[in-house]
Amino acid sequence: MKSIIFEQTGKPGQILKATEVALPEPGPNEVRVKVIAAPINPSDIMFVQNLYGIRPQLPSGAGFEGVGVVDAVGEGVQIPTGTRVSFSGVGSWSEYALAHEKALVPIPDEISDDLGAQLFVNPFTAYAMVQDSGVPEGGWLLVTAVGSAFGKLVIQLCQMRGINTIGTVRRDDLNEELKALGLTEVINVETENLAARVKQITDGVGVACVLDAVGGHTATEALTCLAKGGTIIIYGLMSMQDPTINAGLLIFRELTIKGFWLTDWMRRVDSQTRQDVAQNVVRLLASGKIQLPVEASYPLDQITEATEHAERPGRRGKILIKP
The missing domain is CATH 3.40.50.720 (NAD(P)-binding Rossmann-like Domain)
Structure with a gap:
């Protein structure tokens, strides 16, 4: 499968490349997601430059969130294969990605793939900070x-x-x-x-x-x-x-x-609060009351163009990676 991998930190356009890697197998409490779309967020750009709170373990995948379909499950996982989910975890800019079961949010049909790809980082942060x-x-x-x-x-x-x-x-x-x-x-x-x-x-x-x-x-x-x-x-x-x-x-x-x-906020609050925020965010997105526009989408092979576009000033929407 193809995945965006970097072996050293630096400017995304200079170090990121689509690489053929082995298909990952989910461990206990993990799922494998066939990725449909993943956004480029400022936190992703900072992570690649080693300027974020989480430090990359090189060689590393990139991208912190996305939307996809559960393709395989590890021991102890209750969610069935075939479920469309928003997920978080390092390595979402890939054809397939691993995620912990607790980092999954099943999404209803009313939420498009473009919305589902952006469900976690910005909506959760905005809701929690307000x-x-x-x-x-x-x-x-x-x-x-x-x-x-x-x-x-x-x-x-x-x-x-x-x-x-x-x-x-x-x-x-x-x-x-x-x-x-x-x-x-x-x-x-x-x-x-x-x-x-x-x-x-x-x-x-x-x-x-x-x-x-x-x-x-x-x-x-x-x-x-x-x-x-x-x-x-x-x-x-x-x-x-x-x-x-x-x-x-x-x-x-x-x-x-x-x-x-x-x-840290996700670690600090109790599970009921996390569930409440997730339900509220999903409900708002499904209702159409909250808009998350997309300006452009790029395949994995165009990761340089995608990251350069994401860092361009004056954008009117998110840039997505679509494997």
């Missing part, structure tokens, strides 16, 4: 880099809960699309003063929470946008620069800075 933000109905939430797939999910989830959202962008070409999804206010950080605009929008109060994926100057400015007792949750570092922390701001506004990593 929950953790603690922003009440009528409150304000600030999302940096709101044009991302994650940002668009947060907008839609917040609209359903009656939470007002402010999103930052660097270009104005997505503004109308973001407003149509439910974004309350948009701020172009290249042309506008973030703190001044947030103060104006919130009548001088500030936002209850910031969800930040950028770090650097953007996160530093976002801290000043928090209301007294507010929280910034950092889940990414797109700028590859750490924010500057103003200790006086933290002390006198009683602010909180937290990190979020879905892998």
Whole structure:
């Protein structure tokens, strides 16, 4: 079978290649999935560059999630072969992949393959972070880099809960699309003063929470946008620069800075919470209330073109690998 393998870490376009490998056999509590589609997420790109919380064991497969059909099962597995599932685990950019039974979510017919491929990383993260933000109905939430797939999910989830959202962008070409999804206010950080605009929008109060994926100057400015007792949750570092922390701001506004990593969140919460989130995400996707657009799909042999497209600015949807 073909699988995307890398033997050293670095830029995806330079080190990833489709390689013929042996068909894997599932061990106890594992299944083998015949992969239909798998997305390219920022976490996948970081993993290949050895910049992620999980370090690759070389040679390594790539891709953290996907959708497919259970092809074979190991000892102790209850799910039957032929079941279409969303799955998570290292190595989804492949014709076949292994996954633990607990990392499977059976998906109904109402959810397309393109949606099912994206069911885990972004929807689970968005749902969990909106929950953790603690922003009440009528409150304000600030999302940096709101044009991302994650940002668009947060907008839609917040609209359903009656939470007002402010999103930052660097270009104005997505503004109308973001407003149509439910974004309350948009701020172009290249042309506008973030703190001044947030103060104006919130009548001088500030936002209850910031969800930040950028770090650097953007996160530093976002801290000043928090209301007294507010929280910034950092889940990414797109700028590859750490924010500057103003200790006086933290002390006198009683602010909180937290990190979020879905892998740890999944370990931290109980099984009932994980099941509840999975059921809610599946229900929302099946209802059509949540949109996860796809911009393009590529076969395994075009992995270089696929990763380059995924890192291109201004995308309007996810890039998928379809073996």
